[in-house]
Amino acid sequence: DAGVTQSPTHLIKTRGQQVTLRCSPISGHKSVSWYQQVLGQGPQFIFQYYEKEERGRGNFPDRFSARQFPNYSSELNVNALLLGDSALYLCASSFWEGSVNTEAFFGQGTRLTVV
């Protein structure tokens, strides 16, 4: 079975540009979350979407936005890129439906470099 898939795997953008990252969850998973992992640190929560609605948001500026589609795939958009946005962006999916007992499955991530 396919795991969580993210695209692209690597991306180089210039400061001020906009970027869209994509995530396909495991079949049957309705919850998708996004994390940012800066080199040497643990992942930081950005967003959670469930049934196409935002269910949680981390401490990130409004330049970060996301959405979830009817097939539960998701996109993360970052506008006006800064050098500090360079990071590994991870997508996770789960069977979460209000329970805290579900495990999250992570994709391999998208490595974004802003120059």
Added chain:
Amino acid sequence: DAKTTQPNSMESNEEEPVHLPCNHSTISGTDYIHWYRQLPSQGPEYVIHGLTSNVNNRMASLAIAEDRKSSTLILHRATLRDAAVYYCILRVYNTDKLIFGTGTRLQVFP
């Protein structure tokens, strides 16, 4: 959000047990304790989770202190494949949000 504290790094020899500690003194009564690990160039991978009682699965055991302010992940026989960064995480009640700390980098020597 409650936070966790872990040692930056630990070392072990192959085939030996490993005890990875985690402090979470501000844990709330509804927070679950989850452990994930991250191998180089990969996304985090679920290891185990628990609320109050000790837990065992095929990968590891989780020992939770009676006051829930600390926990220990136990790898019974470390292998080279267990070399990774191990994260102790508090799962926020009623959300799918994971709060990662800085993790413990485990080195396993042959």
